[in-house]
Amino acid sequence: MFGLNKKDASLLLIVAGLVAFAPFLLNPFPEGSAMAQFNAGYPDLMQRFVIFGIFAIGFNILFGLTGYLSFGHAAFLGVGSYAAVWMFKLLSMNVLPAIVLAVITAGAFALIIGYVSLRRSGIYFSILTLAFAQMSFALAYSVLTPITGGETGLQLALDDPRILESASASEGNIPVPGLFGLEMRDSFEMVMGSWVFTFNFGYYFCAVIMLIAFYLSIRIFRSPFGMMLRAIKSNQQRLNYTGVNPRPYTLAAFVISGMYAGLAGGLMASMDPLAGAERMFWTASGEVVLMTILGGVGTLIGPVLGAGMIKYMENIISKINSDILHGWFAFLPDGLEDLVVTMIYPFIGKGWHLTLGIVFMLVVIFLPGGLVEGGQKLANLFGRKKADNPKSASTEPAE
C-alpha cells in the first residue's frame, strides 16, 4: 500500500488510527472524576503532540539516520513560525501560504547553516549548529525586535495590512487563522454520558499533515537516499571509497529536517498566531534531541512517542496542584492524606521538571533503546511474540 511494505503500511495505519481517535483515547476519564486531570484530549495539547511529533520526525531523519547531532534545530522551528506569522500579517489568514512560506524559509535557512556546519563532524558540528541557533535567538530577542517582536513575540495586530482580506478587522477583533473559511479553532464537542470529547478542526488539520510527514519519513527511511544516510552514520570512510560523496547527502538530510522543523513552526503559528524568540533558545533545541532519544533514535515511531511524553508531562503534570492532590486522597484519613500529599507534592505542579529529569534517567538506564524498546518489552511480556517488531522494521539505535 502506498509503496510501503506490509510492516510499514500497518505501522502507518496504526498511527493514523491513533491520531484519528486521539480525542477519545486521550480522554479516557469521565469529566468530573478525579482522574480527569490526566485527560489530554483538549485541542491545544493534541495539536502540540502532533506538531512536536513532526518536529521530532524531521529531526530523526538527520540524527537518527546520519548520526549528525544538531543542537540548533529549534532555530528552524522559530524561523518557520516567524515566516508564518508574517504571512498572516501581510497576506491573509489562510494557513496554506503561511505554512508553505514557513517550510521554504526554514529550508533556505537550513541550507545556509547546514552548508557551513557540515564542514565539521561530531561534536564540532553540534557546537556549530548550537552557535548559529543561539545567535538567532539572541538577535531575535533583542536587536531584531522590529522584525521578531522580541520579548513579547511577533503578534498580529488590528492594523496589519493583510492585503488579501480587507474587511476582516471590522469588528475590532483580529481575525483567526483558517483554511478557506474554516477556522482552525473550530471544534465541536460530543457528550457521551459523563465523557466529553472535543473534535477540533485545527487538530485534524495538523494530524493530516503529520501523517503525510510520517509517511514521507517512512519512504525516506526505505529509499536509497535513506540507505545512503544510514551508510554515512555507519562508515563514512567506506562510503567515500565506494564513490559516494557524503556531503550532499548530509546536507540534503539537514535541509529536509530543517523543513520539517519549519513545517512544525508554521503549524504552531497557524494554531496560535504568535511566534516567540524562546522557541529558538538552546533548551528548545535540546528538547527535540531529548524527545528523539527518549522515544528511540533512528526508529520510525520513537520520536513521536518521545515528543508526546515530554509535552504530556509539561502540560499535565505541571498543572496538578496541592489542592487537587488533596482532592484525590480525600478518602484517606486526614493524617495519612497529608502524608501522602507531602510525599507526592515535590513531583507535581512546580516540581514537574524534577519528574521529567527522573523519567529521562529511568528511561535511559532501563530502556537503552528508548520508549520503543519499552513497548517491545511490554509486547514480549504479553506473549505476543511478533516476529517483526518495530525495531527491526527500522534501524538500530545510534552508536
Next chain:
Amino acid sequence: MDAIILQILNGLDKGSAYALIALGLTLIFGTLGVVNFAHGALFMIGAFCAVTLSRLLSLSHEVAIPGQVDFLGNPATRDVPYVFDIFGEALGSSIIDWAVPLSILFAIPIMILVGVIMERGLIKHFYKRPHADQILVTFGLAIVLQEIIKYYYGANPIPTPAPEAFTGSFDFGALIGFEPNTIIYPYWRLVYFAFAAIIIGAVFAFLQFTTFGMVVRAGMADRETVGLLGINIDKRFTIMFGLAAAVAGLAGVMYTPINSPNYHMGMDFLVLSFVVVVVGGMGSLPGAVLAGFLLGILESFASMREVIDIIPGINQVIIYLVAIVILLTRPRGLMGRKGVMED
C-alpha cells in the same frame, strides 16, 4: 588605553570562570569519553556549598527584643547565631563573614564525594553507551540536581557576600601610572583570578609531575594500551571524576560573591562551557584554558559601548561568532587532537 586594560582584566576574570569549568569538563571528556551535561550542575552545587555553610554558620535562635513588634503586631524577635554563643560575638561574626573562603574546605570533600558517587553510581554504566544516551542521562541528572536545590533553597538568588576585607575595589590604574579612578577593580575579582590561576596550575602540575597524572595522561591518549599494561585505569578515572567535580565545585564556591547563586546558574554556564571546551579542542586541557580566557576577553571587548555602537547586537553573539570562525578555520578547535569526538 585605560578602557582596554580594564576590559582585559574583565576578560581574564570571566575567562577564569569559563576556564575552570571547561577544565573539569575536558578532564571528563578526555579521560572517560563522557559528554557530561551535569557538569554545570556541579558548579552550581559548589556554589550552594558556600550558601549552605554560611547558613549553617548563621544558624540562630530567637531572642525577644523588648518593646518592639513585627509586621503582624506580635512581639519582635532578634536572631542570634549560635556561633556567637560559642565563639563570642567578635570572633563569631568574623567566622560568618569569612563563610565563603571557609567553604572551600567544606566543599572539597563534598564535591569529591558527589563526583565519585556520580561516577560509580551512574556514569560508569554509560562508558560504552552512545553519546546520545550519555547526554540524556546526564541532562536528566542535571535537572534533578537543580530541582532538588530549588526545592530547598528557592528560585531566587541568594546573596553570599565576600568577607568584609575583600569588598570594595582596588585602584589598579593609579598603580601603573594612570589617573586615579580610571582602572578600578574589585578585590574579590582579583582574588578569583588568582584562585583560578592556582587551581589551573595545580591541576596541570598534578597531571605533569605525579605518576598518577602520567597514567591519566597516558590513558587520555590511548586508553586501551594503558589498560593492557595491567594498570587499573578505571579506578584512577573515578578519582579524576571526583577531581573534576571538585574543580567545578570550587569554581562555584568562589563565584558566589561575584554573582548571587541561584538554582539555574549551572544551566546558564553549561552551554557556554561546552562552547569553550570545543573551541579549545576536544580533549586538550591547555586548549580549554586558552579558549576560556580568549572568549572571556573577546566577550568583554564586545560589550564596550564603542563596539556596540558600530555593530549593534555584537555583545549578544560574540562568543558564538568567534566559535564559528575558529571551528571553520581550525577543524579541531584551537588545540584539539584528531579523532576525538569527531564521529
Next chain:
Amino acid sequence: MGILEVKDVNKRFGGLQALGKVNLSVAENSCHAIIGPNGAGKSTLLNCLVGKLIPDTGSVMFDGQSVLGRTPFEINQMGISRVFQTPEIFGDLTVMENMLIPCFARRDGSFALHGIRSVISEAELRDQAESMLEEVNMIDKRDMHSASMSRGDKRRLEMAMCLVQNPKLLLLDEPTAGMARADTNNTIDLLKEIKEKRNITIAIIEHDMHVVFSLAERITVLAQGTPLVEDTPENIKGHPKVKEAYLGEAA
C-alpha cells in the same frame, strides 16, 4: 604505458621522508604486488593513489588522467576500488544493503537524489548484488546484520562490494592479514578466479610471500620509501637487495 603510472612521487611528514622518488607502472590486466618491510611506505603510497593523501611532488596518472587533487569518491568513480587491511564495511546495514550501495554508486555517480522510491523497487541493482553475492558464496547471508559476521566474511563482503563496481583497478591492502592458511588459500583462489573472469587490474600490498608469489605477475619492492627493484616473481625471489631489505624476513 600502464593503466596506473606513478612518477617521481615524494611525500614528507614533518622531518620524515615517507616516499622518495617513487616510480611505478602497473600494466593493464596484470596483477602487481608491492612488498617491503614495515615502514617501507606501502600504505602511504596506497593512500596517495586513492586520494587520502596528496603527494608533495610527482604525478599519479590513472587511465590517462591525473588523480591528484581528487577526492577519494571521485577517484573511485574513475574506476579504482580499495579493499582495506581491516575490513571497512557498513556495520549497521545488512549484507544486501552493503552490496547495494556500490551498485547505486556505479549507476548514479557520487550523488543522486532518488526521490522516495523504495530500495526494494530497484530490481536490476538487486540482481547485480545478488549474483555478486553468489559469486563469493554469501548469498545465504544476504539479510544478515553485517557487523555480526566473522572477520573473514566481512573481508569477503568488502571484496564483493569492490568487485560489484566493476573497477578497472582493484587495490588490495594485505587482504589475507590475520587469516588462517586455509582461508588464505581460499582468498588466493577467489582472486585468481576474479582475475580470470573479469579482466581486471589488481595491485596488492602484501606481507605474505606465499600470496604474493601465487598471484603477482610483477613485484615492486619498496624500502624506506623508495622502490628497490621491480621485476617478475622469479627474479625477485633470489634478488640480493630484497634479501637485504627484509633481513631474512622473506619466506
Next chain:
Amino acid sequence: MSKGNLTRRGVLKTGAVAGAGLALPTYLSAAGHEGFTNAPTGSTVTLGFNVPQSGPYADEGADELRAYELAVEHLNGEGDGGMLNTFSSKALQGNGILGKKVEYVTGDTQTKSDAARASAKSMIEKDGAVMITGGSSSGVAVAVQALCQEAGVIFMAGLTHSNDTTGKDKRANGFRHFFNSYMSGAALAPVLAANYGTDRKAYHLTADYNWGYTTEEAIKSSTEAMGWETVAAVKTPLTQTDFSSYIAPVLQSGADTLVLNHYGGNMVNSLTNAVQFGLRDKQVNGKDFQIIVPLYSRLMAKGAGANVKGIFGSTNWHWSLQDEGSKAFVQSFGTKYGFPPSQAAHTCYVQALLYADAVERAGSFAPCAVVEALEGFEFDGMGNGKTLYRADDHQCFKDVLVVKGKENPSSEFDLLEIVEVTPVDQVTYAPDHPQFAGGALGSCNNGA
C-alpha cells in the same frame, strides 16, 4: 480537607451521570452555551492562575499563587475577608461570584510566552476557566493577553511593568492593575531631583528587550526633563550573568549616576557587580556616585543583599503601607503564610478581587459585561489609594511608591523603606502619550 473537583462543565458533574454508558451522544456546538466562552453553568466558576512556577521567577510566581489562594478563600467567604472589608465596592458578598463557588486551576508559564500560552490554553480548553490571571513578566503578559482576547476570556495581568502591555499591545479583554515604566519615571524623577540635584549625568544599562526599552525611555525622558543629561545607554543581553564588562567603563564615561534598567536576576547581578566595583564609594564631578533601580521588587532585592541599601527605585506596593486596605491584606496573608506579601502577591490578589467585583456588578460572567463594568471603574481601599481603571487603555491609575533600600533592616522582609507616595495626578498621562503610541484596544470578545 477535601475540595470539589475541577470540571469543565458543572452540569456534567451533577446531572447526566446516570446511565452514562448508555446515553446517546449529544452533540454540542462550541458556540452553544450562553454566548460566551466557558460560561459557568453549574454551581461553581473556574479561574485560571497562570504563574511562573519554574525558571528564575518561580519564587515570585509562588507568592502570586499564595495571593490567589487567599483571594479565593476570601471570595468564598472563608478566612477573615482581607481587603473585602476595606474595598470601596460592596458588591461582593463572600458567597463566591454571583453565588457560584470559586474554584481555580494553576499552570506554569515558565516565563516563556509559548509555555504561558500553552498553559493558558489548557485552562481555557480543558478546565473551562472563564478568566486568566497572573504572570511575572511583560512578555508573558502581552502574549497571554492576546490569547485571551482571541479566545474570549478576561485577562487580569499580574506583574507586568512594560508600557506595551497597556500601550501598543493593549487588548480589550485585558486589564492591568500594576504600574508601568512611564509611571516609574514620572514618580522617580522629582524624588531624584530633590535628593541628587538637577545636574546629573546618567549612564543607563538596559536589558536588551521590550521592557528594558520602555523603561529606559521613560526614565530618560523624565530625568532629562528635569535637567539630567544621559551620557550613554548600553544594552545588555538577557542571558548575561556577569555585568563586569558593562559596569567597568561607567566611571570613565564621566557619568555620576548609574541607572539599571534591569529586573529579576539581571537586576540582582548588575547591582551586585556595580557595588563590587565600588561605584558608590566614588566621587564624580564633585558628587557622590549614585545608582538607581527603576523597578524594585522586594523578593528580588533580597538576592542582592546589602547592596540595595540606600538605592532609590519605585514599586507598586509595599507591605509596610499603613492604609486600612494594606493592613488588612498583610494581616490576613501574614497570618496564613507567616511572612508579608510581595508586590506581585498584592497586585494578583487585587486583580482577582477586582474581577470578581466587576462580575458581581455586571451580573454576568460575559467578558463584554465585565469589560464594561471595569472600564472607568473607580475604587479605593485596595492599598494604593483612590484608583481608576481607565477605559481608554485598561490601565489602573493610582499612587506610585518611591522606595529606597533600608539601611538597617529589622528582618529579612524589611528591605525597602517608602520615601514618597507619589500622588496619582503626577503619574497620569494622556492615552495617546508617545510612549504608548500604536496599537488599539479593539472591541471586547465574548468568544464562542
